[in-house]
Amino acid sequence: MPSGHLPTTPTPTRGRDAVVLALDRSVRRTDVDGHLHIARCILSAATVCPYYGHEIPGAKALGLEPDTLYQVYRDPQALADAAASMAGKPILMQHQPVSAQDHPKEITVGAVGSDVRFEAPNLVGSLTVWDQSAIAAIESGQQRAVSAGYRYRALPQGGVHDGIPYSLTMTDITFNHLALVTQPRVKTAIIGDAAPAPHRDPASMTHSTPPHAGQPQSVCPHAALTQTAAVQTTNPPMQEQPFSTTGSASPGTIQPAAARPSPHTASPAPAASSQPPPGSGITAGAAPTAITSAAALTTGSTTALPTTMDAALTRAVQQAEAEVIRRMEALHAARDAVRPFVGDVAMDSATAVYGFALREQGVDLTDLPEAAYKPLFQQVARLKTQTSPLGMDAEQTVSFRDTFGLGRITVKA
Secondary structure, eight states: OOTTOBOSOOOOOOSSEEEEOOOSGGGEEEOTTOOEEEEEEEEEESSEEEEEGGGSTTHHHHTOOTTSEEEEEEOHHHHHHTHHHHTTOEEESSOOOOOSSSOOGGGEEEEEOSOOEEETTEEEEEEEEOOHHHHHHHHHTSSOEEEEEEEEEEEOOOEEETTEEESEEEEEEEEEEEEEESSOSSOOOOSSSSOOOOOOOGGGGGSOOOOOTTSOSOOOHHHHHTOOTTOOOOOOOOOOOOOOOSSSOOTTOOOOGGGSOOTTSSOOOOOOOSSOOTTSOOOTTTHHHHHHHHHHHHHHHHHHHHHHHHHHHHHHHHHHHHHHHHHHHHHHHHHHHHHHHHOOOOOSSHHHHHHHHHHHTTOOOTTOOGGGHHHHHHHHHHHHHHHSOOOOOTTTOOOHHHHTTGGGOOOOO
């Protein structure tokens, strides 16, 4: 057995190598069709990573234990030679080997660009992501890393890299795909200088918001990279934010009717004297006209305020109703889709229905974003349909001879 292995308790970890994905918005752009373009992303790196023995090709010939972690060095020259094989490869929502004969269309969400190159110690290139659910997962930070899937040959050549001893070296690397993942395996450089600041409503800037459970409190991207492969984090699902109903009025903020200033509750101005002061040069008959005009102007301006805000509230209510209808339609569609596989499911969201059906089919949903449940189930359903035996009703099955009227023809021996 090669020296340098880690005889430790097996720790769950994601397969293949992963790096943090496009944390700086300066390298991102969205085109007119909504597709996300990432100008520069680290796809892999020449570094040392832990792998289980059963993950390493040729493990039996190398004398590796299946459940033991081994430190494997990704050779820089092998990575540079493999750069061309990464160009144009599909981007998937989860790891799955792909080929032209068996291409998972439902979980293919983008492609790697043709400008893949080795900039020691990193393999870098551009990405294009087409699918809205994948784009949302990237923008929210739920899928913050990319992970390369590839073939390679392991050599029993050990050494030390950046102070980390290793016992195996990768060579003959050929890339197959790139996957979006949550937990990175490779600790490597971050694209750009800083993590993007989350969008916040102007009204919420005046008070602090506690972080969600399970999310790092620091906004520094380097803090997220200090996690080892042994650490598993679970990001909470994205929560839809309703329109703000608190705080001071600001652009884009809708307040409830109880919080709006009423034109009838304004403090009245002090009553003006009906007679002008002596020596002012103002006649008694001129004052009421001016005061009446000012009052009419004030009344007209205050009347327009509730009309505008009521229209905004009406639009908000209509949008909320449309969202409820959309969710109910998605829920009914999900229940209909999973019924042939798991029967009737009584759950209150399409995501929960697809997740239940996938778990019943033995699919591991760890670190998989909820946005990927539907396309993944569609692929599982397609594969199940293709591999299931053909069911035919005996009353509807007609033989070849009967179909073409050959049953009436008899052959005498």
